[in-house]
Amino acid sequence: MEVKGKRVLITGGSSGIGFALAQALSERGARVFITGRRRAALDQALASLPSAQGVTADVGTQAGRILSLDGVHAAFGGLDILVNNAGAVRAGRLETLSEDEIAAMVNVDLLAPILLTRSAIPLLRASGDAAVVNISSGMGLIGAPFYSVYAAVKAGIAHFGEALRRELDGEGVHVLTVYPGGTDTPMMKSNNAGASLGFVLEPAAAVAAATVDGLNAGALSVVRGGEARANMISLNRADPAAVDARFRAMKAAFEEAVRSHSSL
Incomplete structure (x- = not known):
């Protein structure tokens, strides 16, 4: 897919990976x-992205999802790329x-992108050359202790994307995880x-650059x-017990290091 000229909606686009994607896609000529x-x-993000537009919206709510899709349609007349990036972790x-913490992760990381994508499909299909980008996590591939819910929802969004890619195959909508x-x-x-502890x-x-290249x-x-x-x-596929042993060796230190990790 050539991203130049594409109309892109990025949830959680005001910071982090979402903001970096907005920058990278804008630089390559996409309308963001x-x-x-x-x-x-x-x-603040929009001030740094002079060619981008946006709206304050919580995609964890129905109202926020409607605002998001109505906003991009009003701004650009359609949608070519949906990036499900908004996330929550505890x-x-x-x-x-x-x-409440468990529900927030399930809602923001899994339910919201599924519902937003469902509503966006007619716009994406009308594009004829569209894509859904789901931001999962390495923990969607390797479950880490003390991240049981986060790993579950990130694995869930990955398999949602895999199934949806096959569902939409041949219909002009690609899905990238x-x-x-x-x-x-x-x-x-x-x-x-x-x-x-493995957090580099x-x-x-x-x-963002790797995602655009993808x-x-x-x-x-x-x-x-x-x-690495x-x-x-x-190793996790071939010998998961060996990965268990690696985590066991650092379990106490890992728990202490991540106990305050929260972004809900």
Whole structure:
């Protein structure tokens, strides 16, 4: 897919990977529309993206999803690329998470993108050369302790994308799934796990560039994390007990480092 001239909606586009994608796509000639829950952050992002438009909207709500789709349609007359990027995370032992925290992750990371995509399909199909980009996570491929709910919803959005890609095959709508590793974004500010625990943060711009390259190439997925992540994914498939042992060795330190990780 050639992204130049494409009409793009990016949820959670005011910061992090979403903002980096807005920059990268704008630089390559796409027409970008971003949404975000926080008005001040959205205004700041739009000030840095002079060619972009946007609206304050919480896609975790029906009203926010309507605002998002109505906004991009009013701005550009249609939609070619939907990027489901808005996300929420809360780390911790499952029994310590509140029902509200669990529900927030399920809603924002899984239910909202499914419902937004469902509503967007007529616009995307009308494009004739469209794409849905789902931002999953490396934890959608390798479940980590103290991230049980987050891993579940990120694996869920990945399999949603895989199934939807096959459902829409031949209908002019491609589906790309992106699996970022640790990324230097506001969502990670409250995570105190460092390189010794496997959290090496890469710039959001690097994830964005790889995602745009994946769109251009018609890729099915983009997996970040380099050779180390690829090896861990292979090991998790071939010998998951070995991955269990790796986590067991650092379990106490890992729990302490991520106990405050929250972005809901």
